[in-house]
Structures are given as structure tokens and as C-alpha cells.
Amino acid sequence: MTIPKDIPEKWFPIVLPLKRKKQEGLNADKERRERTEEERRVRANDREYNEKFQYANNCIMTSKYNIITFLPVNLFEQFQEVANTYFLFLLILQLIPQISSLSWFTTIVPLVLVLSITAVKDATDDYFRHKSDNQVNNRQSQVLIHGILQKEKWMNVRVGDIIKLENNQFVAADLLLLSSSEPHGLCYIETAELDGETNMKVRQSLSVTSELGDPNNLAQFDGEVICEPPNNKLDRFCGTLYWRESKYSLSNQNMLLRGCVLRNTESCYGLVIFAGPDTKLMQNSGRTKFKRTSIDRLMNTLVLWIFGFLVCMGVILAIGNAVWEKEVGSLFQSYLPWDPPVDNFLFSAFLAFWSYVIILNTVVPISLYVSVEVIRLGHSYFINWDRRMYCQRRNTPAEARTTTLNEELGQVEYIFSDKTGTLTQNIMTFNKCSINGHAYGEVIDTLGAQPKRGQPLDFSFNPLADPDFCFYDQSLLDSVKLGEPLVHQFFRLLSLCHTVMSEEKSEGELVYKAQSPDEGALVTAARNFGFVFRSRTPSTVTVQELGRPVTYTLLAILDFNNIRKRMSVIVRNPEGKIRLYCKGADTLLFERLHPCNQDLMNVTSDHLNEYAGDGLRTLALAYRDLSEQQWEDWAELLRSAERATDFREDRLAAVYEEIEQDMMLLGATAIEDKLQEGVPETIAILSLANIKIWVLTGDKQETAVNIGYSCKMLTDDMTEVFHISGHTVQSVREDLRRARERMMESARSRDGGKEEGMEGWGEGCSLGNGFGVGGVGGGADWQPQREEKQQGSVPPPGPPSTLLDSIAGEYALVISGHSLAHALEADMEQEFLDTACACKAVICCRVTPLQKALVVELVKKHKKAVTLAIGDGANDVSMIKSAHIGVGISGQEGIQAVLASDYSFSQFRFLQRLLLVHGRWSYLRMCRFLCYFFYKNFAFTMVHFWFGFFCGFSAQTVYDQYFITLYNIVYTSLPVLAMGIFDQDVPEQRSLEYPKLYEPGQLNLLFNKREFFICIAQGIYTSVVLFFVPYGVLSQASRNDGIPLADYQTFAVTVATSLVIVVSVQIALDTGYWTAINHFFVWGSLGAYFTILFAMHSNILFSIFPNQFCFAGSAQNTLGQPVVWLTIALATVVCIVPVLAFRFLKLDLKPQLSDTVRYTQLVRQKKRKPGGRGGRGASGGVGGLGGGALGRLGRAGSRRSGYAFAHQEGFGELITSGKNMRLSSLALATFASRHSASWIDTLRKKKQQAAQPGGESSPAAAPAAPLSTSSSLLGPQEATAEEAAHTPLGPACSNAVTPTLARSPGGDSIGGWAVNLGAVQEALFGWRGVGARISGASSPGPPPIAEESSLTE
């Protein structure tokens, strides 16, 4: 293994899209290349010929700058931003002396600061891109140059080179496969990096080239490939090879694409067709869509409004100026003549307008954008740093790949989830089985409440057992050991009836390669119970039955397909008996049983129901003994069917059907499609947070529904689960209508016959789920609505949404891909959406990646809600990209989804933390930040407006110009940044405990236009106070040495000091979480203000630059006066008291849930006896959702069996044709009964030499064996090491999901359970409780006095 460990992450050096324009460099590069190429001609081993075309070499360049171009290019890019250009414009305005109301540096200092911060960030990003480019470019590959293999760096590989790849190496460029070490020129690749699919794919070289074999021949190869120009279609390639006067057409089947990994193939040779930026991988990488958050959009609107406001102010003041200059200024000319170019008041007013635009521009300071970016960056780092989103097993921390979306995580309303790999681990474990009417696998501990897993069975008797396999029911093992024939038959079936391939790398080290994990699980189960599938050839299957090797002749594989939903094998055992073994979906299998099985069928059927109720995937197993005659007859039929040219499939199916009759039932298996850790809990919590979860899966309906049940999205308590699987527009429409009517009916009957039309209902839907835009029904209104939503049974006082609300929570919708295609058509989408939104759970199965995206787009378009898509595979990429937020599950199926995602982590359950903790906080912080930011700038700037009325509208500033320069970047930036980064309203465990806390974000309550106007109003009020209080005081006052205080500089210092103090007090009020950093920043800012003030007004600076620092002495003269301090105190109190009173009233009369939680937190802290309790880590609440509560609900459900196979056709044909068998293994199989390893080795060598007579090949092939041996040896070691590493961490990891039992006084286990339920209910009904506390006495359980893990210790 020569490949560095961290390649998957580093593979795409580009994709951390910190900045929107990240991909531009790449695109530019691409454009350059694309200008002419219409077809590509590549001649092997002929660099001169290929150089004519100037194809891109294999060097990738994702960086944008080099040292020389950095400054101009970066500046150019930065000035493409509207904000930056705007400030540049202001700067130019300021250079006109008649307009300049501020010195140029008031704008240039912040501008330069901002530009340089961005530039530094860009430079750092680019540096890392250079680094990773270099790393990738300098990888070694073996290139065939002049017939000799030479080591070359990747970047030196040219189009037309022939390179050699070895097992587990990354493919360096897009190659045409020429030959491989495997027979038939086959080679196996894993395309996980490319499309996310982890199952191996087979590529085959053209037979003419596969014969070339060794380097000497290849060096002579001079074929020419003519093919399509570079494109980004991963699954298509079209070209022709011209060689030795003949044409061979090439397809994707012959291509190895850059980014793939070679697997199970010792080596192969390929001809470079596309290199570097032309490879499909790179062509696919440049499409990152820049996402904006709703706050962003709102902010942009608001900024536009503010500009409008600015212009209005400017116009008002300009009119004022015109009037003043006409009425007063013209008379005042003996003291103050007009500037030479100004000859009338109108022109003066025009100039005044621009002057005021300059001084009022600070309402939208340039630092706004930078601060927002900084805050988001901080939040992203917190996500990256979160240990509770770190997965020990995969060694992957969560990663915020986009830094611009964080606050939107706090507003998610719809989650679209993939199933496989996201909700489930895609690990199948053999969990239970029913053999001959006897159920095994159920282990119930003595308490009876929870199935407690005891010790896993000891399979040590079986040297070939898979150590990872766990089973807990001793009785099954006993039955096997006792030799019950049916049990043996059962496992024999499992060991024979499958298409698994095996490899025995060394004695006893069996590795199975199964096409679907279900099969793997079944065969592994058989293996551990003593029926070890050892090896196969096209016509035999060797099984070690309880230590005794038995070789069966494989007569036929009746392969699986979707319609048949079963597979069978027909084998002849060594005794010559022919038997058909069949496994398949119970519904289909039961129809084909011999009538004598009726009783057994009933029992088994019960068992199946039971398993299905637990969300297990079930299969029924049956066999049939065949006589020689029957087999002969049928084989004849089969042969004729196989020979048929037309309708071969159908004929085969009919033939299969014929033999699969009168079978004897053996039993059933139940396989657990293992959910990811904590999935049901996460889903429960998220739905408590009013987030709707839709599962979009490519899986079959049964599987999807099964998973829906096992992760508790669907429950048997639901009134109805609508299945929509119509194939025509009409039937889908009908189904949808019917579903809606059903819901309406029940809602109506519940509502006591409230008449509600379809339209009203639709409105209700959107009202209930849409945003409370612009304060429509904000505040007071939404609260009761929300209550009712939770309280379906409370008779609601009449808003239209109640109809929907009473519907919600009881229905589910399952829709298949076919129907979805119709439902997504333009005329039906609204109908579909309405229906779907009324359901609590929606499962779309059999959907294509495109449909996934369409569903997301649909909800995005009509619901105005924030959507989040989570998935792990390449098929989820489209949905991840189209949702507002895309989350990729890393470490499962390659990294395609991760690359497209905005956030990535390795467990679905981290989603709750991402949303409820990080998202919530981010949203809260961003909202508070924005509110405060607009406030402080309005307070700061509007003072100029008021002063305009007293200074002849001359655009004289109130403050010292240095103050204006530094106000936003020094005096007030850090405290608000600290708040924006560190603030917390409630501790993290509370936000998980009370998912309802998430709702304000969904409703957009914390920052919307209404809030914005409140902030603005507050800012304007503050500015009024800040101007008129000093005005009132100072205009009359004099110092205690008689000198009047009303001079301009004293006034400026007083107002500025008041302003700084007022906004500092305000940030102190706004900050809910005072860390040391906040203290430092707040006090530090105040300190900095006074320090800088005195420094700027010092005599020393004045004596150096008398014209620049003309405020000399103002600070000491002003701030030494008691009157000034009295003024400042007065202004501060007048500004703050109304805010304080208002906030207090709001908290007191209409507390939000977060306020209440926060308050109770405080009370609890006070009540807590100091030092009394241990067990700090315990946190209360939701634990009840886990374990027991979710354990065993809904036993009595309908049968939900799923045939646990993959969708594709099996490997059956490959097996019987023997195509994928290595010669070595073929040979091995015949000698399978002997186990002399050394003998095998010698045989292997012989065979290889025979197969590849070239002298070069045998050393190439020989190392392969030890290589694979070593890796297989390493396997279990790693596994145990990982296990060990994981075990101690398990509790810590799961802490977030399943908080331990809440403590209740004297609570035994049952008591604790009740408390937990109480806590959940509490969370559920929290709103109602807060809203109407009078009825609050009837709390369902003892109040959970949960221990907090103290934050403030």
C-alpha cells in the first residue's frame, strides 16, 4: 500500500468553498482548453504526434494566483463585489474638496483593512491549494517510456503515454484499459471517489489489446484513438481505436477514469486519453453552486432599503441646505463666502447631497460584510471542533465545508434524507430465524422490558467462523450441534443458494465478496453455524459442512430479479440427489409451497409478522427434491429457453417458474438492516423540533417502508399510511385526492363538522408551515397556533390552520418513483405538495437522483421553507446541491456526496446536534449580531442628521474624523463579534432537551423586517438622545473655570463618549453569555476608546501633525468636567432604560421558550446545593425516547417483508460462465479438500506461469499473493483494535443522543422511565405550558429534576 492515507480528503484540493469565486481559476483554465477541440486523437507511445494537439498535461492547477499575479488579480476580484466598489466610489467622492465632508482616510482605512483581510484569506486558501496540487501532481506513477517502466510524477504524464497501475492505486488520468493481469483483460475498479458507488465495477479491455500483456509488446503498441473531446459525463465514453488497419469501437466499459482505485487486480496497463484538467473527475469538479442563506438575502434587501433611506436623508438634508443657503447662508457670506465654484444655493445643495451621502454611509459600514463572514467562519470552526460530532470509528470529525450557511442551519424545516448509508449503515446482520416453526434469536432478559444482549455465542468450535459475526441465541447452536436435520438443511440452503464469491487468502481466512450485503450476512451466518461456503467453480460449490468438506455440483442458478423476488439453485449433492433450494419474498414463496406445508406456513407467517414488526428484512426459505427425470426434463426446457433470441427473459422466467413449485418450507430468516446509531432518537427529536423528515430513497417500497418503521417515522399508531404507486397520471391524481379526502374527513369529524374548502385547507397548509414573513402573525399570533399543532386533541379556536394541524401527526405518505414522476408534473405538484405536507412522514421510494432534486426543488419553491438534504452517495448529490443545505455522510460510500455537501459528518445522528445546537446558536447569534449592528450604526450615524439642522446642513460631522474611522473597526467591532461568535441563550443540552427551542428559527422570528425596523427605531431613538441631551446640557453650560462648554470639540467628544458607552451598555445587555473573551472585548473596547482618544488628542501628536490632530487637548479638557460626565450618564440612562423596561416586560409577560429555559436554568443553579451532587455528566430528558420507549412499539403491524437483495441482476451469469473466476481459484477449487498451503502456492505459481509466459510477468504476479495475504491478515487486527478503541468511547459518543436517565427522587428504573416520558411530553407541550400556565398543574409525571452538566463550573 503505497498510497498515503489521506488521499480521499485531499483528492479535491479545491472543494472547501470558503469563497464563492473559488472555482473561477479552474473554469478559466477549462475555457482555454475548450475553445477548439472537437475530437481527440491520441496515438499511443508517440509523444511527438500527440504534442501537436497541445492537450493538457496531467498537471492540475486549482490555484488561482501566483506571487506576481496575486495582487492585481485579487484586487480585481475584490472590486467586483458591489460593496467594495461602493466604498471605492465613496473614496473618490471624498477626494473632491467641495464634497469631502470627511477625510479620505475615514473610508480608506476600513477599506484597506477589509481588502487586506480578504486578501490574506484568499492567499492562505490559495497556498493550500498550491500545496495540495503539488502533492497530487508529485505522486508517482509508472510510465512506459521506450519500452521501460519508469517512475514519473503524475504531472509529467502525457496524453498518449502508457502507464502501469497496481492494485489499490489511484488511476492517474483517464485511461483506456489496454491489458490487465486478470483473465480476459478484466479489471476491477472502485469508483467511490467519482460517483460514490462502492460496489466494484468491472472494466474490460478490448480483446486485441488484452493480448498484448507485457511491457515489451505494449511499447510497440501504436494504435490511435479518436474520441470525443473532454466532457463531464462519467458514464459515457465514445471513441474508436485504429490499430493495425482495423477499427475497434470503445465505450465507457474500456475506460479507467482518474479518481478510481484499482481493486482486486494485480496490475493493468492503460493508455492516457485525457489528462489533468481534461479528466472527467476535474471536469466534474467545477460546478459548486454558491448558496446564500435567507438571512443573506434579507440582509441584501435591507441594505438596499438602507441605501434608499440614505438617499432620502441625503435629499432631505440637501433641501435643507438649499433653503438654508438661500435664507441664511447668502446673508452670512460676509463671514463665510461660498466656495468659488459654488455660485448659487442649488449647486450648494447638490454638493451637500453628496457630502451627506459620504458622512451617512456608515449606516452600512463595510465592516458588516466582513464581520458576518468572520462570525460564520467562527461558527464553522465550532462545528469542526465539536467532539460530539466526531466519530471515533471512522476518525472523522464533522466538517463545515461551506462557511456561509451556518445560520440557515437554525431554520431548517424540511429534511430530505437518503436511506441507505444515511439512516441505515447498510450493514446486514443475521438477527433471527424461524426454522420449521421454531423461532430462534429472540433473547429476552429476565426483566422482560428490554431485550438485553447477553454474551454473543462462542463459535470457537468452528475454525472457519467469522469472528465478527454475533448471535445471541444458544438454542440455535445447540440445535445445530444436536444435528436436527431441518436446521442443517436450513443452513445448507444458506450456504448454497447465493451468488457470493469467496476467496481464501490463506488457510481459514475466508473472505466473501457478496453483491448485496444481505446475501453476505446469510452466507456468513451459515458459515458460523458450521456450513461454510468455501469456494465455487462455475459448476461446483464446495461447502464445509460441520468440518466435513462437501462438494455439490451446481446444476443451475435461477437468478434473482425484481419480478421474481426470489432466487434458487439446483444442486446435486455428492450422493447424487438433486435438490432445488430457493429463498425469496415470503408472499411469492408461500404461493409455491407444497400444500402439506400449511400449518408450518401459518406458524412461520406469524414469525415473519413479528420480524417485520421489528423492522427486520425477511426471507422465506424452501427446498424441493427433484428426481433425475424432473431435472432432465427441466434442463431441456431451460436450454431451449436460453437459446431463444426473443423474449429470452420472459421465457426464462416462465421456465424458472415451472420448477419452483411444490416446495417444502424450511423457515425464514430475519436480517436487520442496521440503522445508524441513534437514528430513531434523532428523528424523534427532530420531529419534535417541528422539522419534517422526508425519506427519498432509491430502494424498493418494502425496504423503505421497513426502514420507516424501524426508525419510527412510521408507526402502527398512525391513522393511515397512504401508498401511492399508480403508474398513470390519473391514478396518481386519484390516489392523492383520496388521501386528502380521507384526511379531511377525519379532520372534519373531529372539528365537529367545520366546513372547509379545499382552498382554505391549502392555505392552512402554507400558513402553518410557511414563514411568518414580515411579522404577519408574528409575536402573539403564532404562539397559539403552534400550541395547537402539538395539541391535536385540544378543540382549537378556529384559525384555518387548525384543520391541517389536527390532520398532522397521524398520516404518512409512501409514494413510489413512478407515481412521483407524475406527481411532480406541473399541474399536480401543488396537489402532491399539499398532501405530502399534511402527512407526518413522507417516504419516496424508487426515486432517481434527479427526482430527489426535483422533490427538494418543489418544496423549496412552494414552501418558502429551508430545506436540508442529507445523503451519502453519488445519487444524493443532485439533492444535496439543490437543497438550501446539503449534508454529506462521510466515510461510507466514497466522497462524492461529501464533496457536493456543505456540511459533512459520519453519522446521521449528528444531524440533531448540527441543527439543534450549532444551527440554533448560529441563527441566534447571527440575528443578535445583525440587530445590534444595525442599531449601533444608526445610533452612530443619525446624530449627523440631527446636527445638520444646527450647522446649516453643511455636512459637518459631529465627531472627530478619527472617531468616525475607528468607530466601526475598533471601538465597537470586537464586542459584537464576540457576541456573534460565542453567545448562547441556553446551554447545548437544553436545546436538545427542548427541541421546541428550534422553532423561532423556522419561523424566522429573531431577525426579520419587523425586528430590523425595531432595531432601526431604537438606533434612531438613541441618536436623538445622543444629540439632544448634550445639546440641552452643553448649549448653556460652562466649565467651572467659566469657559463655555458648547464649543465644537467638547461637544464632539461628549457625544462620541456617550455613544461608545451607550452601545457598550447595549451590547452588555444583548450578550447572554459572558465569557472571559466577551469581558475582555467589551472592557477592552472601552479602554481602547479612551486610550486612543487621549492619544489622538495628545499634545505630542498635535505638535507633530498640527493640521491632522487639531483636537489637541479636547479629551482632557472635556472629560475633566463633571458636567460632561453627568451628561454622559444622563444620555446613557435615557437610552437604556426604555430598552430595559421593554425587554423586561417582554420577558415577564410573553416569555419565549428560550427565556423560560434560561430562567429555570438560573433558578436551578441557585437552588443547587453547593458540592452536593456527583454525576455531573448526566443530562436529563430525552433519554426516554431511546431505549425502552422506542424499543418495542407496534408489534402487531401488517407484514412488511422485504426481499433483501440488491436491485441489479445477480452475478449468477458471471459465475456460471466462469468469467470472473481466476484460473488459480478454479484450479484451487478442485483441490479444495486438501489444505496444503505450500502446495497451493506451488500450484498457483505454475498456473500463473502457464497463463503468462512472458518473463516479466511472473515477478509482477508473484508479489500479488503476499500482498493480498498481508492485507487480509491485517483485517481482523484492525477490526479488533478499532473495536477496542471504540468501546470506551461509546458512551461519550452517544451522550448527545441518549442522555442518561433523568434523576428522580427515589426513582427505580420504572420511575425513571416515567420521568423520562414526562420530560419528553414536557418538551412536546412546552409551548402550551408557557402560553397558558394556568392549566399547568397537570404535569404528567414528577418534574424531572435533571442534573445539568454544569457549564459554569
Added chain:
Amino acid sequence: MASGYSGKEEDGLRSGAPGGPGGGEEVRSRKPDNTAFKQQRLPAWQPVLTAGTVLPAFFAIGCLFIPIGIGLYVTSNNIKEFEIDYTGDDVLSPCFNCSQSYSWNSTCTCAVSFSLDQSFESEVYMYYGLSNFYQNHRRYVKSRDDRQLNGDISSLRNPSKECEPYQRNENMPIAPCGAIANSMFNDTLELYYVLSNGSLAAISLTKTGIAWWTDKHVKFRNPGGNNSNLQAAFRDTTKPVNWRKPVYELDTDPDNNGFINEDFIVWMRTAALPTFRKLYRIIHKNGVTTTLPQGNYILNITYNYPVRSFEGRKRVILSTISWMGGKNPFLGIAYITVGTVCFFLGVVLLIINHKFGNRSNSADIPS
């Protein structure tokens, strides 16, 4: 086919897969550090607005502000202040004639008589006040050259562009340049006490100590240092257009002449508002007698400064001073008002909290 058990293996280990923690090589754990900062567990104070904190704050503000307000108000009321408007708008006023002239160079005197009902005990400060005079106009404010005023020779010879159009006159640099200096207040005010025998006793007016110390000693400096010959220092410069005499003839006292003339410095400290007053003279208490006894006074004005052109007004103010400065009723009243409002707000909030308050004091979220 080789290696691997299933497509997606049991525990994510892909034997031999790069990226997976395979190969027996030690893999650096990427687990984030467990620091309070990174885990957002920094110890923090989490203030909550409760009735227990907010209401006392309101009462405290009330209790603090009302006494301060009363104190300020009383102090302010004890200050004696007397103001005479001598603009001369009114035909009957003594300065009517003088005010009719719009010219800077008319020398016109008028005498305003007034009487003080109460004697001014301690030191009395004499101000002149101007109304509707926009010393805070942007173009006015910037029309000066601080470098020149600080005695810089090069700026003296070559004043800043900001001084336009009072930068140069007849090709000579103006010293001091700029509109502010040019429009310096140049009325002369003299105060006489009318003795009981009808004769006039001149009251001595101190003309120093009326500017900021920093202005006098740091900001304003004569060119060429203090002891040199001022006239020589200001050679090759010309007086501002509106001035009658050059800057070096403002006073005879060398410590109060040229740029460091305190009347000049006071004028150069521009006012924040269009109605302002500036300290003109100080009447020091001499001996044990009251500074300005009760009785009649005559104010002799050399009326040079035209204000009628822009409808300005001119005043003279006599005022005593307390620890907190001059008369300032606003501050006291404001303090009393704010204190009272806070107090009442406290009471109202208390009642609201008591009657309608929705928060229990229990540690639970009510359900």
C-alpha cells in the same frame, strides 16, 4: 475476485483502501481537542433579566438621579446670571445707530445701562453671545490652518489651502488665515459701575485666563518663539481682510499678543451650535468687597461687529460659577425627570410583574 466481504463493509474498514485506517500504520486521530473553547464550554456568566435584577435597578436609578437632579437644580438656581442684548435692532435701543452700519470698519460706540438687582458675590465671568452665527458650518470650521497658528514659519508664509478664500490678500499670506480668524469678534466691551454719586467706576476686566490652557500653551504659538519681536515674525504677512490691525497688535502684553492672544484663541475655538457664548473677560474678586454690587452699571460698547446682515444677535452675559459650571437648569431638571420616570417605571413594572408576571420561580418549565 479477491478481498473484501461486502460492498460496504461491516465497520467501514476497507482492507487496503486508502483513507481507511488500514495498513497497520498509526493514524493520527483527528478528534478535536477537548478544550473549553473549542467545545464552547467556556465558563460564562449568563445574566438573566429578572424582576429581582431589573426592578431594583430602576429604583436605584430613580433614587440616584432624583437627589443629583435636585442638587444640580439648586446649584444652578443659586448661580446669578445677567444677560443684555445689545444688538440694537430696536430703534429705541442705544446701539441702534451703530447697528445700522454693515461695515467692519465703522467705529461706533454706544453705552447700555442696566442694573443688577442682586449683588454678584464671587468671581464674575463676562461673556459675549452671538446668535444665528454658524461657527459650526463645515466650510467655516475647516477654514483655518492649525499649523500656522502653531507658529510654523512655512505655513505662515504659505497658509493651507483650507483657508481659501482668506489664504492670501494682495499676494501676501494672511496671518492668521481663514474664515474663522477673519470673522473674529471685535467689539470692545467696558463695564462701569454707577456710583451713588453718579460717577462711573471702571470695573477691572481681566483678559487672560479665558482660554483653555492647552490652547494657549500648546495649540497656539507665535512664530519665532515667544520673546522675539512679533512684528518681525509676522513680516511679509498681511492682516486678515476684516481686521483693523495686524495680529501682532492685538494686545500690548507680549504674552497675550499675536496668535496667543486669548481673545483670538477663544474665537478660534469654534462653537458647536449657532447660538453660543464665549468668555470675554473675568471680573476677579478684589479683596473683601463683592465683585459686582447691587446697583446700576453702564456697558460701554465699541460696536464694530456687524451681525444684522445675517440677522444675528449680540449679547453680553454676566455670570457667576459654581463647582459644576455656569447656570444650567436643563441638567437638573433632566435628572429629576429621568429619576422620577425610572422610579415610576419601577413601580409600574413591579405591579405588572406581580399581577401578570408569567414566570414561576420553580426550576421547571411549566407544562
